[in-house]
Amino acid sequence: MPRVSAILAREGLIEPDGDMPQDHVPGDITREPLEFPMARDIRLQALSRGDEGFLLALGYSTQRGYARNHPFVGEVRIGEVELELDVPELPFAAPLGSVRVTECQMVNQFKGSAKAPPQFTRGYGLVFGQSERKAMAMALCDRALRATELGEDVVAAAQDEEFVISHSDNVQATGFVEHLKLPHYVDFQAELDLVRRMRAEHDTRENAGKAEEKREAAE
Amino acid sequence: MTDIATYNFAYLDEQTKRMIRRAILKGIAIPGYQVPFASREMPMPYGWGTGGVQVTASIIGPEDVLKVIDQGADDTTNAVSIRAFFKKVANVAVTTETAKATIIQTRHRIPEHPLTSGQVLVYQVPIPEPLRFLEPRETETRKMHALEEYGLMHVKLYEDIARHGRIATTYAYPVKVEGRYVMDPSPTPKFDNPKMHRSPALQLFGAGREKRIYALPPFTDVVSLDFEDHPFEVQTFDQPCALCAAENVYLDEVILDDHGGHMFVCSDTDHCEKRREQGHRGHLAPETPLALEKTEPAQ
Numbered sequence: 342m343p344r345v346s347a348i349l350a351r352e353g354l355i356e357p358d359g360d361m362p363q364d365h366v367p368g369d370i371t372r373e374p375l376e377f378p379m380a381r382d383i384r385l386q387a388l389s390r391g392d393e394g395f396l397l398a399l400g401y402s403t404q405r406g407y408a409r410n411h412p413f414v415g416e417v418r419i420g421e422v423e424l425e426l427d428v429p430e431l432p433f434a435a436p437l438g439s440v441r442v443t444e445c446q447m448v449n450q451f452k453g454s455a456k457a458p459p460q461f462t463r464g465y466g467l468v469f470g471q472s473e474r475k476a477m478a479m480a481l482c483d484r485a486l487r488a489t490e491l492g493e494d495v496v497a498a499a500q501d502e503e504f505v506i507s508h509s510d511n512v513q514a515t516g517f518v519e520h521l522k523l524p525h526y527v528d529f530q531a532e533l534d535l536v537r538r539m540r541a542e543h544d545t546r547e548n549a550g551k552a553e554e555k556r557e558a559a560e
Numbered sequence: 561m562t563d564i565a566t567y568n569f570a571y572l573d574e575q576t577k578r579m580i581r582r583a584i585l586k587g588i589a590i591p592g593y594q595v596p597f598a599s600r601e602m603p604m605p606y607g608w609g610t611g612g613v614q615v616t617a618s619i620i621g622p623e624d625v626l627k628v629i630d631q632g633a634d635d636t637t638n639a640v641s642i643r644a645f646f647k648k649v650a651n652v653a654v655t656t657e658t659a660k661a662t663i664i665q666t667r668h669r670i671p672e673h674p675l676t677s678g679q680v681l682v683y684q685v686p687i688p689e690p691l692r693f694l695e696p697r698e699t700e701t702r703k704m705h706a707l708e709e710y711g712l713m714h715v716k717l718y719e720d721i722a723r724h725g726r727i728a729t730t731y732a733y734p735v736k737v738e739g740r741y742v743m744d745p746s747p748t749p750k751f752d753n754p755k756m757h758r759s760p761a762l763q764l765f766g767a768g769r770e771k772r773i774y775a776l777p778p779f780t781d782v783v784s785l786d787f788e789d790h791p792f793e794v795q796t797f798d799q800p801c802a803l804c805a806a807e808n809v810y811l812d813e814v815i816l817d818d819h820g821g822h823m824f825v826c827s828d829t830d831h832c833e834k835r836r837e838q839g840h841r842g843h844l845a846p847e848t849p850l851a852l853e854k855t856e857p858a859q
Contacts, residue, residue, distance in 0.1 A: 374596035374771040377699050429575045503697055513769045516606030517686070523608065523638055526812055527631045527668045527827050531730035531749040533813070534795055539724060 345416040346446045346463065355448060355461040377503045378489075384506060388482055389467055392511030393475040399499040400481030407497035408485050412464065415446040417473050443472050447480035454492035462491065570617040571649040576600055580618040580773070584764060587775035592737030593705070594688050599771040609642055610768030612665050612684035619680060619764070620646065620663060622858070625653045627661035632669035632810065632827035639667070647856075655855040656830050668731075670752040672809050672831040675761035677778065683746045685767040688774065690734045690744040710742050713785065721790055730795070736783045737776065745782075751794045751810045756782040801826045802844040804835035 349355040361367075361382060368383040375387070388396065403410060422442055425434040445466035453459035464484025466476035485499040498504055508514060568574065576598075583597035602610040620626065628643040630636035634656040642665060643654050655661050658673040665682040675681060691701045694712045704710070713734060720728040733750035737743045745753060746765060756763060756776060763776040776782060786792035800807045802823035809831065811824040823844050826832035836845065 371601075372598050374598055376596070377697075429573060503699060507698075512601065513606045516608060516610075517769060518607075519605060520607030520686070523667075524631050524636055525668070525747075527749055527810070528731040528747045530810075530812055530827075531751070531795060535728060535730045539728075542725065 342418075344446060346448065349415075349448070349461060353460070356451075356457070356463060358463070375506065377506075379502065379506070381483075381487075381490075384486060384502065385465065385467070385483060387506045387509060388479045388486075389469075391479065391482075391509030392514065393472065393478065395509055395511070395514075396475060396478040396482050399485070399505060400478035402497065403481050403485050403499045408488065408493075408500045410462075410484055411450045412481060412484065413448045414477065415448040415463075417443065417445045417476060419443050419471050419473075441470055443468050443470065443476040445473070445476035445480040447477065447484060449484050451491065456492035462487070567649045569622075569650055570620050570646070571603075572600065572614065572617045576614075577618040580614055583773045584615065584618065584775060587764070587773050588762075588777045590741075591776055591780050592741030592743040592774060594772040594774045596771055597773050599768045602768065604641070604645075606769035607686060609638060609665070609667060609684040611766030611770075611773070612667070612682050612768075613642060613645070613766075614768060615682050615764050615766035615773065616642075616646065616663060616665050617650070619682075620650055620652060622650070622652065624662045625655050625660055625855070627655050627658065627664045627830075628666075629664065629669060629671070629828075629830075630667040631812075632671070633829040635829065647859075651858050653856060653858045657834075657854045658830055660855055668747050668749075669810070669827060670748055670755045672806075672826070672828040673834075674755075675759055677760040679761040681759075681761050681763045683748075683763065683765045685744070685746045685765045685770075685772070687732075688744055688765065688767040688770050688772040690732075690742050705741060708740065710736075713742060717785060717787070721787070727786070727790065727792075733792075734785050736785060738781050739783075742785070743774065743782075749795060749810055750784065750792075753782070753784045753792070754794065758782070797824060799824055800842060801832060801835075802842040804832045804840045804845065805842040806832065806835055806840070 346355055350357065359381065368380060368386070370383055370386045375383070420442065421439040424437045424440050426437050427434050447464035447466070449462045449464055451460060451462040462484065464480035466479030466483065468475045468479060482499060482505060486502055486505060488495050488500040495501060579598055583595045586595045587593065599611065600614060602613055604610060604613065626643065626646050627634065628639040630639040633639065646652055647654055658664065658671040661679065663680045663682060664671065665684065667684045670681065689701050691704055691713065694716055695701050695704065704712070717727050720726065729750065731749045732744055732747045733753055735743050735745055735753060735756065745756060758779045758781065760778050762778055765774045784792040795810070797811045801809065801811060803825050806826055810827045812827045813822050814825055815822050
């Protein structure tokens, strides 16, 4: 099925979909540690796995003026894709079935920069399940994160790749926040000891100061 | 065992173990350098020791004897779960005795009993980057390490002294490794820092969520950062352990009642039990001697 954005592309009104160099092997964030700055394929994978609430809030922040880039929804579509699994110890890809995904092509205004002529630019979202909200939020974040590529000033949180991608994985975020439930009494004891000592020294200084004042008043 | 799902030895697949072992070897070759590795999702939450578990899983063999501690104790929830995990997926012998363990996985403490040659201490690390709280960007901190630009850290320590009269870092106290890399020793109290210096044991650090591994080979120089006029000092306690009367060990403050009553006891439970078995008695020690099973063989 052709995409709506292809109609705009015929007139050259929208930038091309973006190509990776011929010899580019797509990255895999489940198999390689993240490094910054990252290629867009890696970034899209991370956004796809990103927490919906986090992407939603960041996308919303761009609409309210933090890295504003007025978006139009070019297309939102939902469909089934086939899923295959590469098992390292098997010589072939094992078909697992199909999975429902939601895709969003966002069309954004762009006045042009030193690097690119005025034209519509794209933000892309692809997420698991039927979730138009997350697909649109992801597309807003993807467009914001293209700031450096398009020669825009990086002024807001949503444009900051390291900030966004380091904190978008909700399995990581959940684990690290909830680990606070584990005991920390050994390091707390160390802090307790320091605060007690510093308070004792503070009291000694205060009392010494008061005694001095009294002595001076008496004289 | 046969009627339930069986795991590859120590849970991880062999390719993953190979990748992690390569990262460990690189870490050993460059002491204190944080090696990025392709951390896997583990059947436990990030922040709960996924890095330490992956390191242990990659080095453990059927003959190993594993000890796991959290806050120095073998009976804390994280330690119990990880010990049970390796009993199940690697079927190894486990112990609470520091001297009998070949691998010790730890969260927040180094055992009081000196480690020996052949032992491996695996640390669970939440934030591997010692400069992170001064500079949140990984792109910047990696550059700072590469250029050996540690001025920011010294300024931080100096500002502590100017403001508080002392260095106000009590745990995760930064160290310099072999005169090169500044390293985070994980959130152990600074009391434990001297134990890392020229330890005969191999020390491995795993940060799963942050996808970093680093290492201290045996007999590596590990120096806590300080100034000539403000030398590094460890915590001292005014009283001995209330149960085993040990001195010069790290103590926890245990609340006894609702009125602020408390006692100080060893944070290293194995060390404390050992001393009580040998007849040492603190002023609050119960009369009945302990009878605890220390080591469980592989099934």
